[in-house]
Amino acid sequence: MTLRSEIFEQPDVLRGALSANQSIAARARDMLTGAGIGHILIAARGTSDNAARYAKYAWGTKLSMPVTLAAPSLYTKYQQPPDLSSAAVVGISQSGQSPDLLAVLTEGRRQGRPTIAITNDPESPMADIVDLVVPLKAGPERSVAATKTYTASLLAIAMIADDVVDLDEIPGSVAGALDAEQAIVAAVERTGPMPDAVILGRGYNRSTAFEWALKLQEMAYVLANPFSTADFAHGPFAVLEQDFPLLAVVPAGVIADDNLTLVRRARDEGDARITLLTNIDVPDLPTVNLPMIEEWLSPIMFIVAAQLFTLHAASLAGVDPETPRGLRKVTRTT
Amino acid sequence: MTLRSEIFEQPDVLRGALSANQSIAARARDMLTGAGIGHILIAARGTSDNAARYAKYAWGTKLSMPVTLAAPSLYTKYQQPPDLSSAAVVGISQSGQSPDLLAVLTEGRRQGRPTIAITNDPESPMADIVDLVVPLKAGPERSVAATKTYTASLLAIAMIADDVVDLDEIPGSVAGALDAEQAIVAAVERTGPMPDAVILGRGYNRSTAFEWALKLQEMAYVLANPFSTADFAHGPFAVLEQDFPLLAVVPAGVIADDNLTLVRRARDEGDARITLLTNIDVPDLPTVNLPMIEEWLSPIMFIVAAQLFTLHAASLAGVDPETPRGLRKVTRTT
Numbered sequence: 001m002t003l004r005s006e007i008f009e010q011p012d013v014l015r016g017a018l019s020a021n022q023s024i025a026a027r028a029r030d031m032l033t034g035a036g037i038g039h040i041l042i043a044a045r046g047t048s049d050n051a052a053r054y055a056k057y058a059w060g061t062k063l064s065m066p067v068t069l070a071a072p073s074l075y076t077k078y079q080q081p082p083d084l085s086s087a088a089v090v091g092i093s094q095s096g097q098s099p100d101l102l103a104v105l106t107e108g109r110r111q112g113r114p115t116i117a118i119t120n121d122p123e124s125p126m127a128d129i130v131d132l133v134v135p136l137k138a139g140p141e142r143s144v145a146a147t148k149t150y151t152a153s154l155l156a157i158a159m160i161a162d163d164v165v166d167l168d169e170i171p172g173s174v175a176g177a178l179d180a181e182q183a184i185v186a187a188v189e190r191t192g193p194m195p196d197a198v199i200l201g202r203g204y205n206r207s208t209a210f211e212w213a214l215k216l217q218e219m220a221y222v223l224a225n226p227f228s229t230a231d232f233a234h235g236p237f238a239v240l241e242q243d244f245p246l247l248a249v250v251p252a253g254v255i256a257d258d259n260l261t262l263v264r265r266a267r268d269e270g271d272a273r274i275t276l277l278t279n280i281d282v283p284d285l286p287t288v289n290l291p292m293i294e295e296w297l298s299p300i301m302f303i304v305a306a307q308l309f310t311l312h313a314a315s316l317a318g319v320d321p322e323t324p325r326g327l328r329k330v331t332r333t334t
Numbered sequence: 335m336t337l338r339s340e341i342f343e344q345p346d347v348l349r350g351a352l353s354a355n356q357s358i359a360a361r362a363r364d365m366l367t368g369a370g371i372g373h374i375l376i377a378a379r380g381t382s383d384n385a386a387r388y389a390k391y392a393w394g395t396k397l398s399m400p401v402t403l404a405a406p407s408l409y410t411k412y413q414q415p416p417d418l419s420s421a422a423v424v425g426i427s428q429s430g431q432s433p434d435l436l437a438v439l440t441e442g443r444r445q446g447r448p449t450i451a452i453t454n455d456p457e458s459p460m461a462d463i464v465d466l467v468v469p470l471k472a473g474p475e476r477s478v479a480a481t482k483t484y485t486a487s488l489l490a491i492a493m494i495a496d497d498v499v500d501l502d503e504i505p506g507s508v509a510g511a512l513d514a515e516q517a518i519v520a521a522v523e524r525t526g527p528m529p530d531a532v533i534l535g536r537g538y539n540r541s542t543a544f545e546w547a548l549k550l551q552e553m554a555y556v557l558a559n560p561f562s563t564a565d566f567a568h569g570p571f572a573v574l575e576q577d578f579p580l581l582a583v584v585p586a587g588v589i590a591d592d593n594l595t596l597v598r599r600a601r602d603e604g605d606a607r608i609t610l611l612t613n614i615d616v617p618d619l620p621t622v623n624l625p626m627i628e629e630w631l632s633p634i635m636f637i638v639a640a641q642l643f644t645l646h647a648a649s650l651a652g653v654d655p656e657t658p659r660g661l662r663k664v665t666r667t668t
Contacts, residue, residue, distance in 0.1 A: 005497060038372040038420025041400060045565060057406050062413040066375060066421060068402040071390050072564070073537045077588045080395040086372025086420040099562065170447060196530045196557045203407045218572040225559045230406070230434065230667040238552040238658040252597045254411045258668070269659070324572040325603070331563040334592070 003143040003219075003321055007036060007307050011171040013148045014155055014300070016136040017166050025159035028134055031088060031114045032160065033063055043070040043104035045333065047146040047214060047275035049090040051118075051153035054207035054299050055090075055161075061296065062161035072100035076334050081107045088114045094141065094149040096124025099334045107130055115270040118156050122147050127173060134160070144324050145219045147307050150211060154300045161296075169293060173301040176291035181308055183288050187275045190286065196223040197245040198272075200232055206250040208277075208299045212247065212306035219321035220314035229259050237266075246272035247309075249302050252280045253295030260285075277305050337553075339654055341641050342512060347482045348489055351471040352501050359493035362468055365422060365448045366494065367397055372420035377404040377438035379667065381548060382426040385487035387507070388541035389424075389495075395630065396495035406434035410668050422448045428475065428483040430458025433668050439463055440594040445533075452490050454483050468494070478658050479553050481641050484545060485574045488634045495630075503627060507635040510625035515642055517622045521609045522646040524620065530557040531579040532606075534566055536593060539583040542611075542633045546581065546640035553655035554648035563593050571600075571625040581643075583636050586614045587629030589667035590639040594619075611639050648650050 032040055042052040042061060049069070056067040068087070075081045076099070089108030091101050096119040108115045117126045120136040127133045136152040149189070151174070158164060199214060201209030213226035227236055229248075246266055250259045256278075263285060266272050276287045276310055279298070288309075293301050309333050314321040366374055374393060376386040384630045401422070409415045410433070423442030425435050430453040440463055443495070451460045454470040461467045470486040485508070492498060522656040531550060535543030540562045547560035561570055563582075574580070580600055584593045590612075597619060600606050610621045613632070622643075627635050648655040 027621075038417075039400070039402060049565070057408065057412075060405060060408045060416045061412055064414070064417040066373070066402050066404075066418065068373060068400050071394060071537075071540075073589065074391065074394045077537060077592070078391075078395055080398070082394045082400040083372075083398040084400065118528050198557070203405075203411060206405075214570065217570045223532070223557065223559055223573055223578075223662045225557055231383070233665055233667055236548065236551045239555050239557050240659070244557075255407065258411070325574070331567055334568055 001322065003145060003147065004139060004311060006143055007147050007304065007311065010148050010304055011175040013138050013152055014174060017152055018164065018170065019154055020137050021134065021156065021159055025156065028116050028160045029063070029114060031132060032065065036086065036116065037088045039066040039068050040158055041084060041087040041092060042090045042092060042277060043072060043101040044092040045098055045101065045272050046331065047150050047211060048094065048153060050207050050211035050214065051092050051157060053156050053210055054204065055157045057204045058157050058161040058296060067255045070104045072104055075103040075107050076100050080329060084108055084111045084113050087288055090116045090118065091126050092118045092153055093126055094120045094146055096121045096126030098332050099317055102126055102129065118153055134217035143322060145215060151300050151303060158300070160296055163187065168302055170297055173293040174304050175289040176313050177301050177304040178308070180288060180290055180305060184305060184308045185312050187286065188309055188316055189286050191245050191273050191275055194222045194245045194313060196225065197247060199226045199247045200229045200259065201249040202229040202255045204296055204322040205251055205299050205302060208249045208302045208306060211303050215307060215310040216313065216331045218324045219310050220317055220319055222313065229262050233262060240266055240272055244270065248276050250276050250278040250280065250282070251295045251298040251302065252292060256280055277302050285308045335656065337479060337481065338476060338645060340477055341481050341638065341645065344482050344485050344638055345509040347472050347486055348508060349505045351486055351489055352498065352504065354471050355490065355493055358468055358520060361488065362450055362466055362494045363397070365450060365466060366399065368448065370420065371422045373400040373402050374404045374424060375404050375418060375421040376424045376426060377406060378426040378433065379432055380665065381484050381545060382428065382487060382597065384490060384541050384545040384548065385426050385484060387544055388488050388538065391489045391538045392491050392495040392577045392630060393627040402638045404438045406438055409437040409441050409456055410434050416444045417483060418442055418447050424450045424452065425460050425464065426452045427460055428454045428480055430455045430460030431567055432666050434662045436460055436463065452487055477656060479549060479655060485634050485637060492631055492634070504631055504634055507625040507627040508638050511635050512642070513640040514622060514624055518639060518642045519646050521620065521622050522643055522650055524609045525579050525607050525609055528556045528579050530645060531581060532560065533558055533560045533581045534563045534593065535583040536589045537659055538564040538630055539585055539633050539636060545637050549641060549644040550647065553644050554653055556647065563596050567596060574600050574604035574606055578604065578606045580608045582610050584610050584612040584614065584616070585629045585636065586626060611636050
């Protein structure tokens with residue numbers, strides 16, 4: 001099964017990229033923090049947009065740079081691109097082909113701004129038009145649902161954010177998440193049928209909530225709705241009802257207490273079917289226990305557990321996640 | 335019924351704010367486009383975050399400014415706020431009270447940046463700490479679900495973006511949307527029960543899709559999932575199945591063709607229960623026909639039709655939208 005083997009390739013893919021990309025990541029870091037750069041504009045869609053959500057926190061904390069997600073239609077449909085005179089422009093795309101993302105990078109270049117592509121295809125049109133290409137080094141990804149190119153994108157972002165000196169921490173924790181497969185299968189079986197679901201995460205792992213939801217949508221046809229834990233408290237909380245699957249990502253670190261407070265409130269006021277992916281001890285809630293890793297790097301590990309969860313949820317629902325309805329590997333939007 | 339009367343107050347609220355806020359909006363515009371400002375950072379949550387999504391397009395096209403949505407946890411939980419030296423900082427909040435939003439504005443002030451609050455409470459803590467307050471002038475909003483403060487926020491953003499010279503276009507079109515109530519009721523009845531739903535919009539009306547989804551969540555307990563039309567094509571399309579409610583906002587303008595292509599594809603490949611809010615003629619799809627208005631101002635009109643849709647969806651579901659489960663009017667997140 002292609003998808004399963006691509007999920008299990010991830011420790012090796014990450015190890016390879018860690019050793020190959022150190023110097024190019026440092027060059028990208030220098031470009032993004034150069035004189036006259038006040039913010040980083042990222043153009044991305046789908047899975048890569050979730051990687052951009054991670055960059056918002058990783059580059060926010062480690063590079064002290066505000067990160068702006070581009071609105072591509074300003075560049076294409078409306079043809080009124082903003083003034084990018086204080087921006088560095090980064091495209092994130094597995095294929096490097098979607099015309100709307102190319103339009104953002106082309107405009108950045110036209111305005112004389114530094115441009116970077118994070119892509120799995122260094123021969124792609126996106127790679128052609130930028131100043132620097134950070135290759136994902138993930139190898140060919142044949143499944144429609146992106147898995148290893150997502151974690152490789154997160155790793156590239158992390159390596160640009162800061163020197164990753166412990167070369168085993170990330171691949172080792174990802175291997176540990178894969179080793180948790182039996183506990184993940186048990187959580188899927190306990191959760192049962194999922195026509196829809198709410199997925200919660202915050203901070204660095206807001207990206208994980210959004211990417212887990214996207215995997216559930218495209219691989220298992222679950223109408224999964226991702227929220228920042230804080231946003232969920234501002235309105236959507238009302239939606240909780242009997243027997244609702246509530247999936248949350250709770251890393252060790254400064255946001256754990258808030259996450260747990262909200263999940264416990266959901267348990268007490270509703271009757272949600274709760275599962276936490278966590279690497280802390282939470283005896284009073286149903287958890288999948290995963291390896292310890294620094295919070296800022298933890299999205300790379302947590303999403304791998306979420307990919308396995310989704311693979312088994314698809315299997316339980318009798319869906320073939322290799323051939324999602326209505327999707328192709330390369331989506332071209334304008 | 336408080337909520338219903340607040341929805342119907344909107345033409346008057348908008349007319350009042352249009353005449354009261356012309357000069358203060360012009361002052362805000364000058365501040366946001368002053369020397370040394372390369373991007374606008376907005377801090378907002380919930381409904382106000384959807385207003386920020388509108389600002390991303392309105393200020394992007396009319397002021398040529400890239401708009402960045404703040405990640406408040408960088409300022410609170412992680413205590414590693416980015417360098418804001420090229421930013422102007424704007425808070426949008428009905429109550430002006432949430433501590434995480436105050437933290438972003440306080441940091442902007444600490445870094446010596448221009449700060450603006452768009453709020454319905456000019457005596458609030460947020461109003462206290464900024465250089466300029468743009469008051470919503472919406473009057474007291476007693477319902478938990480924000481309606482008139484949302485359209486008043488959109489109007490404030492539009493007036494800051496550009497001189498709104500036709501003082502009747504917006505309130506007039508909103509009154510026209512309210513006049514469409516019978517067609518909206520028919521659409522709700524045709525749609526039937528909605529445990530979940532997909533809401534599509536793009537460009538200026540991406541904000542409408544997100545706010546419509548939030549209203550459905552908090553007023554009618556629908557697990558509504560909003561998408562940019564372009565993002566939906568990149569993966570979530572797989573989720574479409576038999577009898578799925580698919581609600582789309584299709585304004586006259588440059589994005590209409592793409593929106594309609596995707597909705598027709600959903601109709602042909604799935605069996606979604608489709609309703610369009612639109613002000614163009616679409617004979618082959620079920621529509622609620624709404625007044626013509628310039629696309630960039632149309633989110634103010636479309637959301638009012640969506641509010642009415644939601645009110646009647648709640649009524650059909652036997653839910654009292656005045657007292658949403660688990661919510662209070664002022665939510666304080668950190």
